[in-house]
Amino acid sequence: MNPHAKPVKIVMIEDDEGHARLIEKNIRRAGVGNEIIPFVNGTDALNYLLGDDRSGVASSGRQQLILLDLNLPDMTGIDILQKLKGNKHTKRSPIVVLTTTDDSREIQRCYDFGANVYITKPVNYEGFANAIRQLGLFVAVMQVPETA
Amino acid sequence: MLISDASKIAFVRTTLAALLLGLTALIVIVLFNLWLVHEAGVYSERVNAARLQRTAIIDLQNLILDAETGQRGYLLTGNPAYLKPYLEARQNSEAQLAGFMSIMNGDPLQKADASKILPLITNKLAELQQTIDLANANKRDEALARVKTDLGQALMVQARRLFSVMLQRSEETIDAAVRDEQQSIATLRWVTICGAIFIVIVVGGSTWVVMLYTRRLIHAQKEIGALNHGLEERVRERTAELGRANEEIQRFAYLVTHDLRAPLVNIMGFTSELEESLKVIQSAFRSTHTSGEVNPTDGPAAEETRTAVLEELPEAIGFIRSSIRKMDRLINAILKLSREGRRVLTPEALRVDALLKNAAANVQHQVAEADGEVEIEAKVPAVISDRLALEQIFGNLLENAVKYREPQRPLRILIRAHETPGRRIIVEIEDNGRGIAKADHERVFELFRRSGDQSLPGEGIGLAHARTMMRNLGGDITLASELGQGTTIKLNLPKDLRPLLAIQNGVNP
Numbered sequence: 001m002n003p004h005a006k007p008v009k010i011v012m013i014e015d016d017e018g019h020a021r022l023i024e025k026n027i028r029r030a031g032v033g034n035e036i037i038p039f040v041n042g043t044d045a046l047n048y049l050l051g052d053d054r055s056g057v058a059s060s061g062r063q064q065l066i067l068l069d070l071n072l073p074d075m076t077g078i079d080i081l082q083k084l085k086g087n088k089h090t091k092r093s094p095i096v097v098l099t100t101t102d103d104s105r106e107i108q109r110c111y112d113f114g115a116n117v118y119i120t121k122p123v124n125y126e127g128f129a130n131a132i133r134q135l136g137l138f139v140a141v142m143q144v145p146e147t148a
Numbered sequence: 149m150l151i152s153d154a155s156k157i158a159f160v161r162t163t164l165a166a167l168l169l170g171l172t173a174l175i176v177i178v179l180f181n182l183w184l185v186h187e188a189g190v191y192s193e194r195v196n197a198a199r200l201q202r203t204a205i206i207d208l209q210n211l212i213l214d215a216e217t218g219q220r221g222y223l224l225t226g227n228p229a230y231l232k233p234y235l236e237a238r239q240n241s242e243a244q245l246a247g248f249m250s251i252m253n254g255d256p257l258q259k260a261d262a263s264k265i266l267p268l269i270t271n272k273l274a275e276l277q278q279t280i281d282l283a284n285a286n287k288r289d290e291a292l293a294r295v296k297t298d299l300g301q302a303l304m305v306q307a308r309r310l311f312s313v314m315l316q317r318s319e320e321t322i323d324a325a326v327r328d329e330q331q332s333i334a335t336l337r338w339v340t341i342c343g344a345i346f347i348v349i350v351v352g353g354s355t356w357v358v359m360l361y362t363r364r365l366i367h368a369q370k371e372i373g374a375l376n377h378g379l380e381e382r383v384r385e386r387t388a389e390l391g392r393a394n395e396e397i398q399r400f401a402y403l404v405t406h407d408l409r410a411p412l413v414n415i416m417g418f419t420s421e422l423e424e425s426l427k428v429i430q431s432a433f434r435s436t437h438t439s440g441e442v443n444p445t446d447g448p449a450a451e452e453t454r455t456a457v458l459e460e461l462p463e464a465i466g467f468i469r470s471s472i473r474k475m476d477r478l479i480n481a482i483l484k485l486s487r488e489g490r491r492v493l494t495p496e497a498l499r500v501d502a503l504l505k506n507a508a509a510n511v512q513h514q515v516a517e518a519d520g521e522v523e524i525e526a527k528v529p530a531v532i533s534d535r536l537a538l539e540q541i542f543g544n545l546l547e548n549a550v551k552y553r554e555p556q557r558p559l560r561i562l563i564r565a566h567e568t569p570g571r572r573i574i575v576e577i578e579d580n581g582r583g584i585a586k587a588d589h590e591r592v593f594e595l596f597r598r599s600g601d602q603s604l605p606g607e608g609i610g611l612a613h614a615r616t617m618m619r620n621l622g623g624d625i626t627l628a629s630e631l632g633q634g635t636t637i638k639l640n641l642p643k644d645l646r647p648l649l650a651i652q653n654g655v656n657p
Contacts, residue, residue, distance in 0.1 A: 016410050016411075016413075016414065018411075018413075018414030018417065018418065019410065019413060019414060019417075022413075022414070022417040022418070022421075025421070071406070071407070071410065100406060100409045100410050100413065101406060103402070103487070121413055123409055123412050123413055123416060123472075123476045123479075124416065124476070125413075125416040125417045125419065125420040126420070128413060128416070128417060129417070129420065
């Protein structure tokens with residue numbers, strides 16, 4: 001990781017606290033120590049990422065990676081994806097869609113809207129843990145641009 | 149208003165009756181005409197006969213007059229040249245009298261009078277002959293005296309009266325015959341007019357009935373057309389509604405299974421975490437109890453701890469895990485069905501027999517292992533349908549036939565395919581396998597339901613899946629089976645999938 005860069009923060013938008021906990025555990029097991037900022041609903045997450053005025057200025061100058069679940073109580077992950085990729089401040093932040101859906105149309109839609117990675121949570125826990133750990137390893141080596 | 153059977157019968161009866169009436173009228177007219185023609189012949193014969201009578205009467209009268217004229221001329225002049233008319237009359241008299249009598253023979257009244265005239269004529273002729281004979285013998289005075297006796301005159305007066313009676317009678321006969329003939333002509337005219345009017349009425353009536361009926365027929369046809377159109381419209385609406393309902397169910401199934409998965413991930417995940425933690429505890433326990441046995445002096449609590457850590461917890465975790473796996477399989481099955489339901493079908497021209505052969509080839513290995521054989525009798529035209537769905541259905545059914553075979557006998561699978569009216573294709577897959585109990589005939593098509601002995605692995609998805617796909621293709625799947633004898637699966641699918649898709653997409657085909 002670029003030593004001059006600010007530490008990358010991982011923004012985790014996941015309504016299921018169990019999933020959030022399992023994800024965090026496995027990322028930590030991969031040796032990733034970055035700060036994880038969890039949100040359990042879309043509104044709070046957008047408030048943080050785009051600010052209360054939704055201008056996106058709030059994210060200005062941050063280095064962040066977003067883990068996004070598609071099934072949220074107050075909005076769909078797709079809405080958040082569109083808003084983030086449509087905003088000039090947040091469009092460069094990598095978004096990893098991490099969800100249970102493996103429907104091909106859903107996957108296509110996410111990539112169409114600019115998702116960087118789409119990962120299906122395997123029900124099988126070994127698979128799940130493995131996927132998250134590998135994601136952690138991936139996060140450890142990837143370059144995250146600073147937002148505009 | 150549709151035309152009832154009773155009104156159809158009434159129509160046929162009315163038309164037939166009118167036809168018969170017209171025909172009868174025509175026959176009556178023709179017969180009457182024939183009779184009248186015959187009558188006319190009779191009348192003209194009567195007229196002819198009367199005319200002959202008249203001529204004969206006049207001729208005979210003239211003959212006598214001629215004879216008398218000749219006699220008078222001769223007696224007056226004494227010149228034999230004047231005797232010529234008499235001589236001619238005298239010569240013809242016999243033949244003419246015979247002719248006269250024969251003509252009058254057919255008429256009793258005339259004959260009676262003719263018989264009266266005959267002696268008068270004979271006498272007159274005899275009187276004439278006598279006077280001429282006297283004149284020839286130069287006894288002219290005697291001859292004249294004879295004439296003056298008025299005997300001949302009296303004969304002539306009598307004869308004239310009779311002649312005029314006979315003449316009158318034949319005139320009357322002619323008049324009567326002519327009158328009768330005119331009468332019959334008038335009758336013929338009236339019969340013809342009446343018959344014609346009758347025929348016109350009958351024909352007009354039947355034409356009216358036919359027109360009425362035709363109008364009702366056309367009306368009924370229009371109504372049927374409208375109904376038909378309405379029906380098609382309704383079918384289209386229902387199909388679209390069904391399509392929407394189906395879509396909703398698929399969507400529901402998708403959402404439910406999807407949402408069920410999320411907690412399952414947690415259960416699975418934390419179970420694993422639990423297991424990891426348990427391993428830590430177990431190793432800690434083992435490190436203090438190297439023998440794996442609890443020291444009796446530790447008391448009952450230590451023994452309980454050992455059972456919990458080494459036996460109960462691993463067992464509980466094992467059950468949780470296997471249940472999760474099972475639940476995951478079920479959820480995946482529902483997902484698969486809902487995904488199949490949502491899949492966009494691509495209609496293309498397919499050869500059913502080729503698809504069947506292919507499916508049979510795919511199970512050939514297992515069939516050969518079971519010492520079995522697959523026979524295909526497929527004489528069907530190409531269909532327009534979804535290849536993937538048909539391949540999956542055929543494959544699925546053949547796999548079932550192989551899987552649920554009766555091990556006691558060699559496997560026989562017979563596949564028949566044929567076209568039925570209504571542009572549909574029937575495919576029957578008959579096996580001699582273990583069969584399905586009657587109570588389960590419908591149940592086996594339900595998701596997660598299986599029939600009979602459960603020793604073979606399976607989720608109870610195959611037939612449910614096949615039914616979903618068949619219905620997506622606008623078809624259906626049914627079965628006939630006898631437990632222990634075998635099963636026949638019957639597929640019924642439309643020859644062309646496109647109209648159905650057009651309806652589902654809300655486009656008029």
